[in-house]
Amino acid sequence: MSPRPSLLRRLFPSPVLSITVVAFWMVMSASFDLGQLLLGMLLGVVIPLFAARLDREFARIGSLRPLPRLVGVMLWDILLSNFRVAAQVLGPERRLTPGFIWVPLDIGNIHGIAALTSLITLTPGTVSSALSDDRRHLLVHVLHLEDPQALIAEIKSRYEAPLMEIFP
Incomplete structure (x- = not known):
């Protein structure tokens, strides 16, 4: 007792x-x-x-080795995306093809998911919009969506994979 x-x-x-x-x-x-x-x-x-009264999930930290590379990738992507979005916004509106994509998630750690949604939202031209109830899919809005599968693969390799090492 x-x-x-x-x-x-x-x-x-x-x-x-x-x-x-x-x-x-x-x-x-x-x-x-x-x-x-x-x-x-x-x-x-x-x-x-x-x-x-809230259900707390405590962050477990795995390896921090991917962190410097992840920060570099993030900063580079933000820089390039700023130029890309500026060109898209200043260009003809008819050439923009905004859209939503569902990104299937392999990462299960809620803190890693939160970091992933932040990285996506920090990158100009993309916004994390919703997380499925089972935490297995993330809805992302994209300002100019050309190839959904290529974008999903890019998010998974550039952001999700290193975050899975940091947040096992």
Whole structure:
């Protein structure tokens, strides 16, 4: 039988989060009066209570060896995509063929999936739009979609493969 948490621990499951919420509330509020402080303190109690109920998946880190190359690939892709998107936007609109593609995922780690969606969205011309409920497919919007299969292969080889090593 596990010991029951104290009342204080049940009210404040994460004191650091509570303090952070109050601090951010005070910084974001327009005035530093008693009412704002009390509202910030209420939020500092309520928000961690709801956050404690969320199912947490902790990040497992595998090998960091692919990280420098992944960062280089990402920066290069962002640079090239900026030029490509600028040319597409400044060119005739009729030549754009936007579209959606479903990218099948081999990566199962939610933190790796989050990193993949961020990398896709950071690259101009592409936006991660949705993740299937089973986390096996990612919907990506593309500003100019010429060859869906080639783009899927590029995402999997340039981003997903290294992320699978980092987040096993």
